[in-house]
Amino acid sequence: MNVRRWFFVSAALLALVVTSAQPRAASNPVWLDAYRDPAARLIGEAVGSTFAWQRLAILTDSVGNRISGSDALNRAIRWAADEMKKDGLENVHTERVMVPKWVRGAESADILEPAPHPMVMLGLGDSVGTPPEGVTAHVMVVHNFEQLDEHAAQARGRIVLFNVPFTNYGETVRFRSQGASRAAKYGAVAVLVRAVGPPGLRLPHTGALQYAPDLPKIPAAAITTEDADRIQRIAERGTQILIRLKMEAHFDADVESANVIGELRGRERPDEVVVVGGHLDSWDVGAGATDDGGGCVVTWEALRIMKKLNLRPRRTVRVVLWTNEENGGRGGQAYRDQHRAELAKHVMMMESDGGVFRPLGFGFSGNDAGRETVKAIATLLTGIAADQITPGGGGADIGPSVQEARIPAMALEVDGSKYFLIHHTPADTIDKIDPVEMAKCAAAVAVMAFVIADLPQRLGE
Numbered sequence: 001m002n003v004r005r006w007f008f009v010s011a012a013l014l015a016l017v018v019t020s021a022q023p024r025a026a027s028n029p030v031w032l033d034a035y036r037d038p039a040a041r042l043i044g045e046a047v048g049s050t051f052a053w054q055r056l057a058i059l060t061d062s063v064g065n066r067i068s069g070s071d072a073l074n075r076a077i078r079w080a081a082d083e084m085k086k087d088g089l090e091n092v093h094t095e096r097v098m099v100p101k102w103v104r105g106a107e108s109a110d111i112l113e114p115a116p117h118p119m120v121m122l123g124l125g126d127s128v129g130t131p132p133e134g135v136t137a138h139v140m141v142v143h144n145f146e147q148l149d150e151h152a153a154q155a156r157g158r159i160v161l162f163n164v165p166f167t168n169y170g171e172t173v174r175f176r177s178q179g180a181s182r183a184a185k186y187g188a189v190a191v192l193v194r195a196v197g198p199p200g201l202r203l204p205h206t207g208a209l210q211y212a213p214d215l216p217k218i219p220a221a222a223i224t225t226e227d228a229d230r231i232q233r234i235a236e237r238g239t240q241i242l243i244r245l246k247m248e249a250h251f252d253a254d255v256e257s258a259n260v261i262g263e264l265r266g267r268e269r270p271d272e273v274v275v276v277g278g279h280l281d282s283w284d285v286g287a288g289a290t291d292d293g294g295g296c297v298v299t300w301e302a303l304r305i306m307k308k309l310n311l312r313p314r315r316t317v318r319v320v321l322w323t324n325e326e327n328g329g330r331g332g333q334a335y336r337d338q339h340r341a342e343l344a345k346h347v348m349m350m351e352s353d354g355g356v357f358r359p360l361g362f363g364f365s366g367n368d369a370g371r372e373t374v375k376a377i378a379t380l381l382t383g384i385a386a387d388q389i390t391p392g393g394g395g396a397d398i399g400p401s402v403q404e405a406r407i408p409a410m411a412l413e414v415d416g417s418k419y420f421l422i423h424h425t426p427a428d429t430i431d432k433i434d435p436v437e438m439a440k441c442a443a444a445v446a447v448m449a450f451v452i453a454d455l456p457q458r459l460g461e
């Protein structure tokens, strides 16, 4: 056998050996096999009932919407803690958080001239109110900040309308959050914003604004796409439009609220923690079903189902229902501060705040090793088509802890096509949510959280 021939024979033999050893793709490692059965059981339990949807219905029907500082949010907090205890979760408790209390009060926006027309409106969250008689002024319509800057002189004494059609949330929300101060800089007396969402059926969308600290605070409200376009048409004909805006909005003193916490303690390393959760507060319209009652329930479901199936992972799985995401973020900040000593033991934090529609998978932020592991776990979710892992996991509530301790972060990703249609509107109600899709969301969260909490090695190592 010459050397050349030896090489070829050996190579062929080696190939045979390798083939018979069944080389495994990175997405199909050996350790994953141990999780096929528990994953199937978790998925079966989640999709085998409408428990998650029914629980959300109780929250949205019996408590309703839950703005920070409201009695409703306090009731929701007590209810969630009681229910977690009934589920058999461990270490159930609430953690005190002081939150701002913004009160909408009565509000209206009317076109007075050229023809009287009451508009459908919602004051923007955290806005100041108007004097009792309201603010009455002519309207200046702009389509972007540049146009406002160009015609700045015309803004003085006017109500500025930002009539910006919705493209995506990231682009369009700027006019809601910054519009009031941008217009106040040029002497505007109030701001109206075309609702931040795709055209609905006369739906105004609320949501928080942010005042620049060095500029006058002027009242701001969202109006519907229909009314924004009506004002636009009248203005384009060269006709003056007179509007009266009345808002009682104001802040009361901060009040006590809480994050709600429940756990399934780890069987081997209970001090290492996987956190899942959503925010229990909502805006003060609709029922806070999609934003974010659904996120609370599907992450909480992960623990309930594990408990019910007697699947106790190596590490602790903790559900946190955060307070005050919408207008302050104090729940997420308080968690970071109250848990600073154990943040280094947080293996992963996951937030569900994009709706509980058809699940697609998860966003993940963390190192490459962690990403490979998460991608492998996601293959256990191909049966419910929730196996995509995309860049960019995170959330407003987990953000403070994740940034401080560089914790791997995940977000449940769902089909978002319906989300912004009802986001922050009176139409955020449970009838928009499908029980089967919601059950699949719970299944996806349960499998991902269980396996990460149970892995022999810590995620990312």
Ligand SMILES: [Zn+2]
Binding pocket: 279, 291, 292, 325, 353
């Ligand atoms: Zn939300």
